[in-house]
Amino acid sequence: xxxxxxxxxxxxIPYPADYGGVIDxxxxxxxxxxxxxxxxxxCFEYGRLHSKELEDxxxxxxxxxxxxxxxxxFYSDPYIVVTRNAISMPKNLLGDSFPVLFEGLHxxxxxxxxxxxxxxxxxxxxxxxxxxYRGLARxxxxxxxxxxxxxxxAKLKRYEKILHHAGHILSIARHELEYFRENYGDVNFIxxxxxxxxxxxxxxxxxxxxxxxxxxxxxxxEIFLRLAREQLSHLPYQVIVAGKNxxxxxxxxxxxxPNIRLHADPGDSELDRLISQAHINLLFTxxxxxxxxxxxxxxxxxRHCLVNPEMVEGSGLEHLCTIAGSDRELELQxxxxxxxxxxxxxxxxxxxxxxxxxxxxxxxxxxxxxx
Numbered sequence: 569x570x571x572x573x574x575x576x577x578x579x580x581i582p583y584p585a586d587y588g589g590v591i592d593x594x595x596x597x598x599x600x601x602x603x604x605x606x607x608x609x610x611c612f613e614y615g616r617l618h619s620k621e622l623e624d625x626x627x628x629x630x631x632x633x634x635x636x637x638x639x640x641x642f643y644s645d646p647y648i649v650v651t652r653n654a655i656s657m658p659k660n661l662l663g664d665s666f667p668v669l670f671e672g673l674h675x676x677x678x679x680x681x682x683x684x685x686x687x688x689x690x691x692x693x694x695x696x697x698x699x700x701y702r703g704l705a706r707x708x709x710x711x712x713x714x715x716x717x718x719x720x721x722a723k724l725k726r727y728e729k730i731l732h733h734a735g736h737i738l739s740i741a742r743h744e745l746e747y748f749r750e751n752y753g754d755v756n757f758i759x760x761x762x763x764x765x766x767x768x769x770x771x772x773x774x775x776x777x778x779x780x781x782x783x784x785x786x787x788x789x790e791i792f793l794r795l796a797r798e799q800l801s802h803l804p805y806q807v808i809v810a811g812k813n814x815x816x817x818x819x820x821x822x823x824x825x826p827n828i829r830l831h832a833d834p835g836d837s838e839l840d841r842l843i844s845q846a847h848i849n850l851l852f853t854x855x856x857x858x859x860x861x862x863x864x865x866x867x868x869x870x871r872h873c874l875v876n877p878e879m880v881e882g883s884g885l886e887h888l889c890t891i892a893g894s895d896r897e898l899e900l901q902x903x904x905x906x907x908x909x910x911x912x913x914x915x916x917x918x919x920x921x922x923x924x925x926x927x928x929x930x931x932x933x934x935x936x937x938x939x
Contacts, residue, residue, distance in 0.1 A: 777848045876891070
């Protein structure tokens with residue numbers, strides 16, 4: 569039966585599962601495999617090694633070289649799409665009648681061919697991509713990056729119409745459902761897949777504030793540097809910032825603040841420890857596209873979550889967080905929360921609210937679309 573097999577086209581090799589997009593893909597593959605689906609994985613390689621973990625988990629894994637080079641900046645389609653058009657993919661993807669799940673607009677270069685071949689097609693939207701790239705343009709100080717991000721945003725806005733060819737759209741964020749439904753019809757909310765089987769937040773108190781995220785992403789590094797400069801460095805509390813790929817500039821600026829300590833490139837267990845032992849997890853972002861997996865991470869593992877409005881906008885998780893809408897509110901709420909232990913009633917409230925984010929339930933929703 570064709571629904572027992574599923575092609576998944578991933579924009580990167582999704583193991584190790586160590587940043588937002590690949591976390592969702594890897595744990596989706598794992599949940600669907602546990603539900604009995606045989607996954608045929610297609611992934612683009614650039615800077616990541618072939619994965620025995622994925623090869624053991626999937627029925628078959630195909631690797632494709634992602635093209636790089638400045639000439640692709642001048643194509644009419646987005647750079648993130650044209651650099652993932654692999655010559656050998658149609659032969660590997662169209663030789664059977666199995667459904668196809670495309671991870672992000674990045675991978676949809678072959679979507680029209682699959683539709684013409686009367687395949688069941690699904691597209692996982694990880695963001696409203698043109699809004700995400702406009703946000704990156706606002707965040708960066710580098711002129712070349714700013715021009716690239718703005719150009720890519722315009723191309724993605726035009727290219728997005730390819731979603732009319734998708735059989736089903738799987739939105740990762742509840743607040744983006746309305747946008748995709750208004751423009752493209754059949755849209756389902758499938759929450760982000762993650763590695764947490766159950767809530768492990770500890771009641772009690774910690775001694776420090778934590779900000780975590782991929783520090784190689786300009787939205788994360790720049791927003792923390794602003795918070796550090798304007799507020800966090802003036803607090804009478806220890807602040808830890810943890811994440812992968814901090815730049816030399818970031819390290820130098822953080823080293824100037826006596827109460828702020830950098831944990832660079834923590835492993836999963838170390839990051840879990842930092843999140844669980846913090847008294848406050850600070851979760852700030854410059855844009856509200858997608859769902860922030862670090863928010864789910866902090867809610868499943870940590871104590872108090874103090875966020876800006878963009879971090880939780882339309883997520884349905886607002887009631888589990890303290891929201892700071894201004895610098896003054898942030899300062900007052902930090903002082904207030906540092907005096908409040910995280911108690912059992914808050915643990916129970918989270919446990920109930922996060923039931924919707926079960927990987928098993930999300931996998932079952934996808935299975936119903938494959939028939």
